[in-house]
Amino acid sequence: MRGFLQKEAVPHREQWEQDGKLDREFWRKAAMQGFVGFEAPEEFGGLGIQDYRFNAILLEETCYAGLLPDHFMLQNDVLGPYLFELASAEQQRRWLPGFTAGELIAAIGMSEPGAGSDLRGIATTARRNGDGYVLNGSKTFISSGTQADLVIVAARTSDEARASNAFSLLVVEGDMPGFERGRKLQKIGRANQDTAELFFNDVHVPAGNLLGDEGTGLRNLMRNLARERLAVSVAAVAGAEFAIRITLEYVKDRTAFGTPIGSFQVNRHALAQMTAELRAARAYLDRCIEEEVESRLDPTEAAGLKAWTTELQWRVVDRCLQLHGGYGYMDEYEISKQWRDARVQRIYGGSTEIMWEIVGKSLGL
């Protein structure tokens, strides 16, 4: 993976940031190496490897190369479980060969203009009609939204206001009439990942594109969100480790008042403390990865891990930028990109406040 990224990704990084989206040729090459959808059965082009340590290493190596792990995270860690575990045999035959070949890009549409943290507020509706559903509504902030060939859409299939069984997951394919893509949203960071609005105007979705049983959408979203939060945590810890690494190089080299800035006690202690905190985070993260490998990662644990590691990443990159002085604010310095890209980690996949709500409720509060 490390060699592959150096050869096929690092030289193109700037171009991808300008393009603001996934380079599909790169993605096909990654798939050829077995880095995409490898959990899928071999008959569908996967490797049949269901061991989260492989997923984690792909994310970590991407972060250590100074790249964004978003595409690996989104396709392998977030979308994969829906297709591997929820899709029927017939759906797997239709979608998995393209997915594992890097030809088919998937996206997940939960968030709406009026409902992000509060998924029970989803207003998109899917009404039964003949041999399928008629889908109406809109989604926003959807990663890979401008180019996804397949979008898993969370929609309301019942009028019961906030009932757990009022939601279902429907797979919308890119060429379905009535499916329209809105703006590619301009963001602070994560430049090589497109984020878009999606609109559904009387889209006829055949019953064969219902993912899981009707009414189980919310339950399945919640189940898969645990792994999404673990993935964000892997990227948070690896991103912070990378920030420390580049900052150590900088503070040993840059001098002020005739001495390297890292040798001032205040800076030395800051780096020492962050290093110790990251070692603790690494140990806790690795334990959660082991639990995921054994299919027993508790969603509450994943929520707490996500909140703690992403807040830690933010503190680390912000302090590391400070240690770069004015250069840290310049685009040409790597730490500025790390800082911009880290900010959203505390928001997507469930904000820190929502994560603490989940943990707090588990304490009976």
Ligand SMILES: Cc1cc2nc3c(=O)[nH]c(=O)nc-3n(C[C@H](O)[C@H](O)[C@H](O)COP(=O)(O)OP(=O)(O)OC[C@H]3O[C@@H](n4cnc5c(N)ncnc54)[C@H](O)[C@@H]3O)c2cc1C
């Ligand atoms: C770059 C990016 C990519 C994304 N990709 C996707 C994607 O692919 N698919 C998808 O479905 N979504 C995606 N999202 C959406 C993301 O998951 C939501 O932005 C996130 O869940 C927060 O929802 P919201 O933006 O509606 O904020 P809101 O829910 O409006 O929250 C606003 C603020 O209120 C706080 N808040 C809300 N409720 C409570 C509470 N009960 N207690 C305390 N504080 C509270 C929140 O923590 C937050 O600080 C993406 C977002 C971004 C920015």
